[in-house]
Amino acid sequence: MKSSLIILSFFAAGIFFSMADFLPAWLLDEKLSSYALYLLMFIVGVGVGSDKAIVGIWRQLNFRIILIPLVVILGSLGGAGLLSYFIHQINLQEAMAVGAGFGYYSLSAVIIAGIKGQELGVVALLANIIREVITLVMAPLLVRFFGKLAVIVSGGATAMDTTLPVVVKFSGKEMAVVAIFSGIVLSLLVPLLVPFILSFS
Amino acid sequence: MDILFVIGFFLVGIFLGRLFHTRHRVKLASEKGMMWAVYLLLFLLGVSVGNNPQIVENFHTLGWQAFLLSLGSLGGSLVLGKLLMVLYGTRMDLKKRTHEK
Missing domain, CATH: 1.20.5 (Single alpha-helices involved in coiled-coils or other helix-helix interfaces)
Structure with missing residues (x-):
């Protein structure tokens, strides 16, 4: 929760300083954001490539456990895509890219903003924050109506960190391993899936 | 074209990360670096949002x-x-x- 606040305060500070006209004009150059995004993608890649635990995860895989992140992928992309029918400013592709954030709002928002522009970036930021907040706040209700997996699938990528405590509390300790697994797989897929979805023109 | 760079940098990163995965420092540096890159990008997103009256109004x-x-x-x-x-x-x-x- 603390790190969420830090992340959001950087966004808020950006808005505040630019509205107060505090900043030099070169900060507004879109090229700067593009280069920073490339740098981020490179660093995320190094993190993924150098992570030994990730290799270990692939060994743990069994068919049923893979189904959980798969359900989140299909459900998030499908559900967001379906509702894009009611939002005329957002098309199917953009909605699916926002859905593919899986709650990982910081990374998905900056990738989407870099590729599709700030407006969709803001939508992605808000949509994925809302996803996390609903998961945290509604956890007991979700478990009651949708079963033990509910918090894990609604938490998406955050099931490995920010929403893990509510998974443990409302789904049970034995679900923690599954939650972490699903969360890690989804977090890894965000930087791959979001650009991939947006690459179709 | 942008998107190819986005995916390309990611893949190059993975390749280099694999190459140096025995060095623990690489992993630590990437975690710290990622955090600050995300902060920077969100700050920049905030800056461009604050500068875009259309977004603020909508x-x-x-x-x-x-x-x-x-x-x-x-x-x-x-x-x-x-x-x-x-x-x-x-x-x-x-x-x-x-x-x-």
Whole structure:
């Protein structure tokens, strides 16, 4: 929760300083954001490539456990895509890219903003924050109506960190391993899936 | 074209990360670096949002769009997750499966 606040305060500070006209004009150059995004993608890649635990995860895989992140992928992309029918400013592709954030709002928002522009970036930021907040706040209700997996699938990528405590509390300790697994797989897929979805023109 | 760079840098990163995965410092540096890169990008996103009166004026519209999309993602995931529980019941436990190998 603390790190969420830090992340959001950087966004808020950006808005505040630019509205107060505090900043030099070169900060507004879109090229700067593009280069920073490339740098981020490179660093995320190094993190993924150098992570030994990730290799270990692939060994743990069994068919049923893979189904959980798969359900989140299909459900998030499908559900967001379906509702894009009611939002005329957002098309199917953009909605699916926002859905593919899986709650990982910081990374998905900056990738989407870099590729599709700030407006969709803001939508992605808000949509994925809302996803996390609903998961945290509604956890007991979700478990009651949708079963033990509910918090894990609604938490998406955050099931490995920010929403893990509510998974443990409302789904049970034995679900923690599954939650972490699903969360890690989804977090890894965000930087791959979001650009991939947006690459179709 | 932008998108190719985005994916390309990611793949090059993975390759180099694999290459140097025995060095613990690489992993630590990437975690720290990623954090600061995300902070920088969110700050820059904030800067361009604050400078774009159209976004500031339409913030509630964007909020609604975001709300609908998050409901869609949540609803889809929850319904399919429920289906998975109905199909496999309590056998979704990782621990029970690992010793079968």
